[in-house]
Amino acid sequence: MKKVSISLIAILIISALPAQAQTYSFKVKYGMVNAGAAKLVHQVKDGILKSSLVIESSPWLSNLWTLSDSIISEYRIETARLEQHTKAIHEGKYHRNYRVSFDDSNKVDINGKVKVVETEGLTDIPSLLFELSRTKFIDDDTLNYHIWDGRGHGVLNLHVEKTGKPKLFKPFAEQGWKLTPLNSSKKSRENKIQMSMLYSKSYPHKPLRIEISTKYGNVIMRLENP
Numbered sequence: 001m002k003k004v005s006i007s008l009i010a011i012l013i014i015s016a017l018p019a020q021a022q023t024y025s026f027k028v029k030y031g032m033v034n035a036g037a038a039k040l041v042h043q044v045k046d047g048i049l050k051s052s053l054v055i056e057s058s059p060w061l062s063n064l065w066t067l068s069d070s071i072i073s074e075y076r077i078e079t080a081r082l083e084q085h086t087k088a089i090h091e092g093k094y095h096r097n098y099r100v101s102f103d104d105s106n107k108v109d110i111n112g113k114v115k116v117v118e119t120e121g122l123t124d125i126p127s128l129l130f131e132l133s134r135t136k137f138i139d140d141d142t143l144n145y146h147i148w149d150g151r152g153h154g155v156l157n158l159h160v161e162k163t164g165k166p167k168l169f170k171p172f173a174e175q176g177w178k179l180t181p182l183n184s185s186k187k188s189r190e191n192k193i194q195m196s197m198l199y200s201k202s203y204p205h206k207p208l209r210i211e212i213s214t215k216y217g218n219v220i221m222r223l224e225n226p
Contacts, residue, residue, distance in 0.1 A: 024040040030218075040207070042133075050074055054069075069087075069090065122146050125147065128145060132199060137199070162177060196211040
């Protein structure tokens with residue numbers, strides 16, 4: 001029997017979610033290529049956030065080069081604690097799969113191997129996007145997060161900027177909240193997550209644009225129906 005890919009499992013989970021689940025659909029650009037589509041789903045039940053983020057290349061591109069990335073996670077909102085994280089990466093010939101569980105101590109099980117992680121308050125990209133959607137942003141503020149990404153974690157420091165105010169060189173800037181990573185020099189990127197976002201002005205905020213740096217280039221996601 002053929003193994004079912006984690007991306008397919010994520011799609012099946014999304015299709016089985018009830019109507020009240022919050023779903024966002026994106027158009028995806030990978031590097032210079034219009035790669036396909038992505039779907040972000042958030043569902044809260046009994047204080048647990050169940051999230052999935054699936055990025056799939058369009059059919060024409062899959063014949064040449066495959067992009068199929070997914071993250072499925074469970075995150076306890078009250079304690080801001082990540083409990084489960086499953087990530088599948090398929091970018092061309094690069095394949096990786098991670099199944100991670102977090103216990104009440106500082107031990108983490110990664111694909112059956114246990115390691116100690118001293119850092120607390122870990123989140124991952126889908127659960128971070130949920131937390132940001134309900135954050136009361138303050139212009140020129142700095143937000144700090146520890147992001148779990150597959151087999152390890154990194155630091156994400158975000159600068160908050162309120163956009164949309166007419167400026168000399170940006171008279172038609174899109175209104176909303178721009179979140180950009182600090183310390184973006186190559187040397188400072190060691191152990192840091194590079195991720196930029198634009199959230200809607202309205203609250204709770206919608207993720208209008210998400211840019212994530214990956215091993216082989218930037219993934220840019222734009223919301224289809226803001």
